[in-house]
Amino acid sequence: MIKKVSVDDLKPGMEVVQLSADVWQYLPYLYTKPGVIRNDAQIQAIKRDGFLHAFINTDIHSELSDEERLEKLILAQENEAPRKPRRPFNKVIDQARQAYTRALDQTKRIITDAKMGRQVDFHSSAEALEGVIESAIQNADTIVCLSKLSKYDSYTYSHSINVAAIAVVFGEFLGMPRRDLEVLGVAGMMHDLGKTAIPNRIINKRGRLTKNEFEQIKKHPIFGLKILEKSQDIPMGVMQAVAEHHEKFNGSGYPHGLKKSDTSVFGRILSLADVYDALTSDRSYKDAILPNKALAIMYGMRDQDFDTREVQLFIKCLGIFPAGSLVKLSSGNYGVVFESNPEQPLLPKIKIILDEDLTPIPARLVDLAVPDNGVELRIVECADPSQYKINLKPYFHSRIDNSPFNM
Numbered sequence: 001m002i003k004k005v006s007v008d009d010l011k012p013g014m015e016v017v018q019l020s021a022d023v024w025q026y027l028p029y030l031y032t033k034p035g036v037i038r039n040d041a042q043i044q045a046i047k048r049d050g051f052l053h054a055f056i057n058t059d060i061h062s063e064l065s066d067e068e069r070l071e072k073l074i075l076a077q078e079n080e081a082p083r084k085p086r087r088p089f090n091k092v093i094d095q096a097r098q099a100y101t102r103a104l105d106q107t108k109r110i111i112t113d114a115k116m117g118r119q120v121d122f123h124s125s126a127e128a129l130e131g132v133i134e135s136a137i138q139n140a141d142t143i144v145c146l147s148k149l150s151k152y153d154s155y156t157y158s159h160s161i162n163v164a165a166i167a168v169v170f171g172e173f174l175g176m177p178r179r180d181l182e183v184l185g186v187a188g189m190m191h192d193l194g195k196t197a198i199p200n201r202i203i204n205k206r207g208r209l210t211k212n213e214f215e216q217i218k219k220h221p222i223f224g225l226k227i228l229e230k231s232q233d234i235p236m237g238v239m240q241a242v243a244e245h246h247e248k249f250n251g252s253g254y255p256h257g258l259k260k261s262d263t264s265v266f267g268r269i270l271s272l273a274d275v276y277d278a279l280t281s282d283r284s285y286k287d288a289i290l291p292n293k294a295l296a297i298m299y300g301m302r303d304q305d306f307d308t309r310e311v312q313l314f315i316k317c318l319g320i321f322p323a324g325s326l327v328k329l330s331s332g333n334y335g336v337v338f339e340s341n342p343e344q345p346l347l348p349k350i351k352i353i354l355d356e357d358l359t360p361i362p363a364r365l366v367d368l369a370v371p372d373n374g375v376e377l378r379i380v381e382c383a384d385p386s387q388y389k390i391n392l393k394p395y396f397h398s399r400i401d402n403s404p405f406n407m
């Protein structure tokens with residue numbers, strides 16, 4: 001619904017719509033520049049310029065602030081909002097993989113642009129993320145799986161796209177509108193751009209950082225913000241998220257030591273996705289932590305790094321056994337979780353790939369919620385692929401017609 005409001009009632013997050021020129025000539029004090037109001041400073045400038053009214057679209061952006069909208073979404077999730085039906089995993093995984101690769105290529109492009117001192121392009125980044133957002137809407141497990149199983153040569157690139165993907169999946173889980181998913185995705189892609197302004201010897205240092213080196217690292221959100229400020233059309237939500245992705249709930253984060261109440265919804269979601277991907281990734285100086293253990297660690301960081309309700313919902317979103325986890329079943333076989341079960345989180349769908357001696361066997365799909373030939377299979381433990389020297393990648397990169405994910 002289009003509604004006329006006084007400029008005194010404008011709030012950040014509202015979307016101003018442009019009306020036809022005919023209307024405008026009868027309303028000379030009408031502010032008509034279309035787009036989302038970014039912040040209070042913009043509202044002050046509109047008032048200073050003498051505008052008295054604006055037309056806003058109440059369908060797309062309500063008068064609620066981002067914070068109030070998130071609160072509504074969290075309440076809906078906590079009250080078990082009905083889940084949308086998902087498209088079958090095997091029907092959408094190929095499309096998701098292509099979307100992921102496209103978004104990864106764009107991530108490489110913007111990181112190179114930032115290194116070369118060029119502007120970064122919001123619109124082509126948002127466009128490159130469209131497929132990832134679509135896949136997250138159709139079946140988020142595809143994206144969670146890809147983020148954990150697809151390893152690329154460079155941590156910088158894969159971490160940036162993974163943070164984008166996980167943030168989009170969580171935003172979608174909360175029921176955020178597509179426009180916000182775009183902000184989250186682009187913010188994920190761009191969140192560490194500021195590291196391009198820090199010497200490689202510090203970024204890639206394997207040993208412990210000196211105090212001085214860590215002080216330099218702590219500046220990367222500010223450097224990132226500077227890169228975005230000199231680029232065109234970057235939405236305020238992306239800037240906030242990049243600037244705030246290392247702030248913590250209790251104010252102990254950096255660069256500004258902001259508390260939860262001073263951070264944006266986008267910044268907090270990015271921080272959850274950033275920590276989850278960092279914990280579950282291999283680095284030169286540490287092995288990846290299993291997804292379920294990473295979530296347990298993050299729960300332990302509640303009320304310090306994260307808001308308790310927000311981290312609880314993040315865990316609920318990814319599930320106890322996130323897609324892509326290797327698990328051991330009560331039969332002794334091993335399998336990969338490839339489709340979570342939000343109603344019964346302990347009973348996801350599993351692709352069995354190894355027997356009890358870790359010998360590959362013809363891949364077979366089992367739904368733990370349904371007895372397998374009369375036998376009720378259960379997950380007995382989460383297994384570490386690197387400990388067993390199992391490379392899950394081939395199971396994911398083979399073509400769909402002979403893929404173990406093909407049903």
Ligand SMILES: [Fe+2]
Nearest residue numbers: 191192245246
């Ligand atoms: Fe960072």
